[in-house]
Amino acid sequence: MEHDKKPEATHFRLPDPALVTRTMSEVAERGQRIVTDFLKRQAGSEASPDPLNIGGAFLDMTSRLMANPARLVQAQIGFWQDYLTLWQNTARRMLGETPDPVIAEAPHDRRFKDDAWRENEVFDFIRQSYLLSARYVQTVVGSVEGLDPKAAQKVDFYTRQFVDAMSPSNFLLTNPEVLRRTAETGGENLLKGLSHLLADLERGKGRLRIRMTDDSKFRVGENIAVTPGKVVHQNDLMQLIQYAPTTDTVLKRPLLILPPWINKFYILDLRPRNSFIRWAVEQGHTVFVVSWVNPDARLAEKGFDDYMQEGIYDALSAIEQATGEREVNAIGYCLGGTLLATTLAHMAARRDTRISSATFFVTMTDFEEAGELGVFIDEEQLHCLEEQMQKRGYLEGREMATTFNMLRANDLIWSFVVNNYLLGQEPFPFDLLYWNDDSTRMPARMHSFYLRRMYQQNDLIKPGAVELLGERIDLRRIKVPCYLISTREDHIAPWKSTYRATQIYGGPIRFVLAASGHIAGIVNPPESGKYSHWVNEQLPPDPEEWFRGATELAGSWWPDWQRWILAQGREMVPARIPGSGGVAPIEDAPGSYVRAVATD
Structure with missing residues (x-):
């Protein structure tokens, strides 16, 4: 009879004995190596x-x-x-x-x-x-x-x-x-998870380095960072890439992009469908991008002034040699934008007009309210960090990456603990997370200057407080047209802090606020249909007042920027082929500097 039926037992499959034996044997062997390696690293610490x-x-x-x-x-x-x-x-x-x-x-x-x-x-x-x-x-x-x-x-x-x-x-x-x-x-998921845990400890040489994506699925220059171009100049700190045109004519004024050296430049060239670089080329720009070196101990004494000289100034000279054009439009992303603003003030002091317009992606110049990154900036922590950098000559790439991951711990730490170690699953192939894990080092002298003079002391905002390459820096002397794009959910460069630049620079300014965060809000191609943006022609001192008066527009801010850049100059010239000017190509894009991996 129906009521005599017993409820079905929950199916529980026993683990494969061979898998258990093999896994535990690997645990013993790999665990011993990990502990030995970790203890060696701690010796004398x-x-x-x-x-x-x-x-x-x-x-x-x-x-x-x-x-x-x-x-x-x-x-x-x-x-x-x-x-x-x-x-x-x-x-x-x-x-x-x-x-x-x-x-x-x-x-x-x-x-x-x-x-x-x-x-x-x-x-x-x-x-x-x-x-x-x-x-x-x-x-x-x-x-x-x-x-x-x-x-x-x-x-x-x-x-x-x-x-x-x-x-x-x-x-x-x-x-x-x-x-x-x-x-x-x-229970095989837990055995696989244990194997994943051991592999991540081995990757981190005794410290847990969580694998966020299947990095075997990505190759720089093969399926990411594939926009065609040539390296046309290089020095100790950077390679300069000129990208091949896709239009018959291009804007007379070249476009120079300065990424942050905290990360690698190909965040702007991940895949063809979301590449800002490729899109800018398609809009008729002659695009030049700085690819920063992944520094080691030999570059320990490189400072912020070296990044100005060997980064922006050398790039401007190479662009003029390659194209015959003295004037450029420039973009600075995050720390690259801080460098751009500092250099513009330096150029203003020397009446150098080679940068005709400046665009700032999520850039802070006033660090009074630096967001949660300020948690890591106090005298005790800076002293400890400087001691470590003095021993090595640089900040390890993983230390910086861990700091950023902690800002979004549930998304960038704990979700992978559950997926990799508890569920025993392989991480999903994701280009953005591959880039995020491709960490870079920081030269000791530069990073100490940046953290102390900008984050801790907020000297960049004080007229004349910072002296670089023989000039005292005053951001109020910047008169070129500026486009500022910030993102509403930015944990790294809070938009209300980036907005403060609208009250500092002396030229015409357009401020636009995009939805989402520090990366997704910037890397948002028009075809994706994602993330709105807000515009407001007025620039009141209070960012909240600006937002209350702003108009929300659907989709990407990229077309708004293109309209703004065209308003700075529409003159067209025949397309420029990399290497056809006064500089000889060194190698194909994306170059060799970006391929160097920080194996801390």
Whole structure:
């Protein structure tokens, strides 16, 4: 009879014994090598026990919190009231009711995308319990009064790091998707995950270096960074690439692009479909791009002034030799934009007019409110960092990459922990993440100057406070037309900070705000149909006032920039073939400098 049927047992497949044996043997062998290598690297190390200077900030926060117990008690009462409601709602759900959730994750939070987090009463309780606890901890920490603003920012940042790390999605027994996969595979997902973990420790020589993408699927110059061109000039710090035209005529004024040397230039030339470089060539620009060297100890004494001289000034001379044109339009991306602004002020002091217009991609020149990167900039951390750089002559590429990944830990750290180690899956091939993992080093002298004089002391904004190549820098002397594009969700160069340049430069300025973040908001081709942008002809001192008066337009900002650049000069000339001018090609694009990998 129907009621005599027994419920079906959950299928649980036993793991392959051969796989288990092979995996555990590899674990023993590889684990020993990893530990030995790590210990060798630590030998003689005099690293600070608190290199991020977190302890002092949290000690100050705790003492101030204890000085006002009433506020703590109030927060605890609210927390327990919410928790009691959650218990009651869970009991009601088990009785067949559908009460509203006590708390929900943010719309962009993808940690709880699996349906079981809502459909199963137990996992729904775990999810909401975590969210309530996270809100309680962050509320308590954020309510402490009298804390130094820098210390408060540091406490808030590292509290969020801790809260993110404790998410139930990051653990085997509290992640329904991982439990389901473990049952389906008989635990083979965990064995594969262990193998992935060991491989990442080996890649990092004892330090965890999480693999974010299948890097075997990408080759620079083969399927990324493939826009045709030639390297037409090089020096110790950069190669200058001239790209082949795709139109019969081109704008008379060449376009010089200055990427940040914190990353490699091919973020602007990932694939043909999202390449800003290829698109600019198709719009009739003679495009030149600086490809910065990946420095080693030999370049330890290269400074910010060297990046000006061997970067922009050498590029301008080479462009004039290659095309016969003295004047260019210039683009600076992030740190490349900071270099461009500094050089424009230097050129203004010398009445050098070779840059006729300047475009700044997500560029800060006023570092007073530098966003969450400011968490890593204080005297103790800078001193520790400078000691490390003095020993090596450079900042290791992975250290910079880890800093940026921490700004979006759930997306760039914990999601891969779950995918690679718990689910045992291979990371998905993604060109942007391949680029993100292709890290670069920083010369010791340059990086120390940049962090201290700009981030820590904010000297660039002070007229005459910075002297480079014999001139005192005053950004207010910049009179060329400027186009500023920033992004609304930028964690690296907050748009309200980049907006401050509109009140500094002395020439005509257009400020545009794109949706999304530091990369996706910039690399947004018109054909993608993604991400809107905001425009406003007025430039009030308050960025919020600018935004309230702005008009939102659908799609990419690239066409808006092209219209603006054409307004600076429309004269056309026959297309220029790389190497047909006064310089001989050295090698094909993307050149050899970009292929150098930082093997820290």
